[in-house]
Amino acid sequence: MTGAPAAIHTRIEEEVGRLAEQLTELSLDLHAHPELAMQEEHAAKRLTGLLRDDFEVEEGVGGLPTAFRATAGAGSPVVAFLCEYDALPGIGHGCGHNLIAAGGAGAALALRRAAPQLPGAVSCIGTPGEEGAGGKVLLLDAGVFDGVDAALMFHPSDTTMPIRHATATCPFTVEFHGVAAHAAASAHEGRSALAAVIQFFVGVDALRQFVPETSRMHGVITHGGEAANVVPAYTRAEFMVRALTGDVVGDLADRVEAVAEAAARATGTTVTITRGIAYAERKNNHVIAGLVADHLRRQGVPVEQPVLRGGTGSSDIGNVSLVLPTIHPYLQVMDRGTPTHSEAMADAVAAPRAHEAMLRMATALACAGADLLADPELLATARAEFATRGPDLPQ
Ligand SMILES: [Zn+2]
Ligand SMILES: [Zn+2]
Numbered sequence: 001m002t003g004a005p006a007a008i009h010t011r012i013e014e015e016v017g018r019l020a021e022q023l024t025e026l027s028l029d030l031h032a033h034p035e036l037a038m039q040e041e042h043a044a045k046r047l048t049g050l051l052r053d054d055f056e057v058e059e060g061v062g063g064l065p066t067a068f069r070a071t072a073g074a075g076s077p078v079v080a081f082l083c084e085y086d087a088l089p090g091i092g093h094g095c096g097h098n099l100i101a102a103g104g105a106g107a108a109l110a111l112r113r114a115a116p117q118l119p120g121a122v123s124c125i126g127t128p129g130e131e132g133a134g135g136k137v138l139l140l141d142a143g144v145f146d147g148v149d150a151a152l153m154f155h156p157s158d159t160t161m162p163i164r165h166a167t168a169t170c171p172f173t174v175e176f177h178g179v180a181a182h183a184a185a186s187a188h189e190g191r192s193a194l195a196a197v198i199q200f201f202v203g204v205d206a207l208r209q210f211v212p213e214t215s216r217m218h219g220v221i222t223h224g225g226e227a228a229n230v231v232p233a234y235t236r237a238e239f240m241v242r243a244l245t246g247d248v249v250g251d252l253a254d255r256v257e258a259v260a261e262a263a264a265r266a267t268g269t270t271v272t273i274t275r276g277i278a279y280a281e282r283k284n285n286h287v288i289a290g291l292v293a294d295h296l297r298r299q300g301v302p303v304e305q306p307v308l309r310g311g312t313g314s315s316d317i318g319n320v321s322l323v324l325p326t327i328h329p330y331l332q333v334m335d336r337g338t339p340t341h342s343e344a345m346a347d348a349v350a351a352p353r354a355h356e357a358m359l360r361m362a363t364a365l366a367c368a369g370a371d372l373l374a375d376p377e378l379l380a381t382a383r384a385e386f387a388t389r390g391p392d393l394p395q
Helices: 006-032 041-051 097-114 135-141 193-210 246-267 286-298 317-321 343-348 352-374 376-388
Strands: 056-059 068-073 078-083 121-126 150-152 155-157 168-177 216-223 234-243 270-275 330-332
Touching (some): 006 041, 006 352, 041 056, 041 068, 041 097, 041 121, 078 352, 097 155, 097 352, 150 286, 150 317, 155 352, 168 246, 193 216, 193 234, 246 270, 286 352
Parallel strands (some): 155 330
Antiparallel strands (some): 216 234
């Protein structure tokens, strides 16, 4: 495979070098102003502000106020770089989305500035609410990804890996409605929503032996009652099921819902179950991931073999990956073994080391994008692989 001329790769590297200070400042600013899913007003404003001189910017695409699409060029093919920028409750950027945002926007800018003569269009899509709110799923449904030939993004990690599997998941909210009463004087008149939610969690534990080993069922009780001397009339749990594929997740979700209904029946309460947005398993495009790996190695970044083993998280990039050729490589920005969704990761993703790595990844993503725009045969190979390969599943 040939890709873009080496001179374009060199120019991209130079453009990333020119952008380095701005991208680092942007990433640190997002890090210092963490915003929860779908509330990322500051981040969306900063990112669109950075892109506006070179791209035509549409804000609030897909009906999501903090989503955006920035486009330069016209026609086909369209290579899109995706940004995530939501933070986590309590620990800020403990998933490092400040790096994804600045790196994705940097890749789009560098590619456009280095090679405006390439056919087709470069796009940067701002995808809010990755942490549970399913921003990409909503944007897919709204047609924001229509016409995109390849979607490229990366995620900070403790290892650099071009490919990784991810589990499918479905979140839901379970609410029990009982009858309040004095917990001593007239307990017999009450119906305890707390007993119901406890029964629900115990009932799910009884399922564990009888589900596929790779499945996960986990949740928290967010409302457990108001006072020790009042039979709780209302309780609420947030729950998630995960499995290798969306089909298995669907089965598990049905079984967990049956447990909730049984818990309600057993305790004389009623239950309301609200399903959230399901995240799909991931189908990496190995052709495009291979390009990124080559461009990382060229810059001296060690790239490790994919490890398709063990537990993983879930992301709405999975839904995109089942619709069009997509990559979501991981980039080492911190010491091996640093847990994700942690304060340690939140510290690591603000360090100079993380930003140096982010700039190399921005270069690699932009170079891979240039390869796809410049070489129709390469894009055809990526498309052919998309048509024939299934999702990446652990061995
Ligand atoms: Zn996360
Ligand atoms: Zn993340």
